Amino acid sequence: MTMHRTIELIAPSGYPHDPEAVQRGITRLRAEGHRVEGIVATERRFQRFAGTDGQRAAELNRLADPGRGLPDIALAVRGGYGAVRILHGLDYDGLQKRLSGQPIAFVGHSDFTAVQLALYARAGLTTFGGPMLVSDFGAPELSSFTMHHFWNALTKPEFTLKVKAPQAQHANVSGMLWGGNLATLTSLVGTPYMPPVEGGILFVEDINEQPFRVERMLYQLHLSGILARQQALVLGDFSGGKTFDYDNGFDLHAVVEQVRSVVGIPVITGLPFGHIENMVTLPFGAQAHLNADAHGFELTMSNYPYLA
Structure with a gap:
């Protein structure tokens, strides 16, 4: 992990209920020299979700926009529930056209599995099952094991x-x-x-x-x-x-x-x-x-x- 990366936060599921964990995660990533974007993903609220279905789908669909730069990593804020509600609203053709073969890593687990399955089924996109902002990067104690395996998987061809x-x-x-x-x-x-x-x-x-x-x-x-x-x-x-x-x-x-x-x-x-x-x-x-x-x-x- 020698390079500084651009990390865009995405929240397709529940909203983060622990603001201290959010801040810890962002602070740690920035302390390593990474640029953290999409902070609004941690601030939206609609019922138990991180925004309306439309807002959460649009957050992913903007990665299909050829007019904006791509982050190195699209990092899920947390899991919970809600990703299944936005699957029908994702621009699979646009995401496939924009992201196929590009070195961008979608990372998350838990409810994020729904997004991973859909992106592979409908757009053939590879993603990563791995740590998330709140539960992992924002944990009270950062796991060196988790961080080692995270960067090892994302930066090596095998x-x-x-x-x-x-x-x-x-x-x-x-x-x-x-x-x-x-x-x-x-x-x-x-x-x-x-x-x-x-x-x-x-x-x-x-x-x-x-x-x-x-x-x-x-x-x-x-x-x-x-x-x-x-x-x-x-x-x-x-x-x-x-x-x-x-x-x-x-x-x-x-x-x-x-x-x-x-x-x-x-x-x-x-x-x-x-x-x-x-x-x-x-x-x-x-x-x-x-x-x-x-x-x-x-x-x-x-x-x-x-x-x-």
């Missing part, structure tokens, strides 16, 4: 993630890397905004979802045929999902074992991605190779637009 997490299944597969938040992703099944990925490596994460809800969503992907068309399923973090006496031991481990028994593809666990302090950044749309054994796994990613 990188390998090595995870030491014992695996119950082996895998040696290649395919397009895609995915994100599980609840957001499953909400788009059967819509024009779900990319018809064949032979991909699908990664998913979620937060505060009880194990039975996680299994139900994974079954939706299974029964709709999406999982059968992938090379592997990689599970990120699923923290916050409580179990109760009624579950009788039905926890996330039980969910994973059940899913493994029915999907017919490797299910790999332990990906440090999701609503967590120390998270990796993943290029959605990159080519990837996954090699997993009993000791852990390696995920090599390449062939995606990056910041030189």
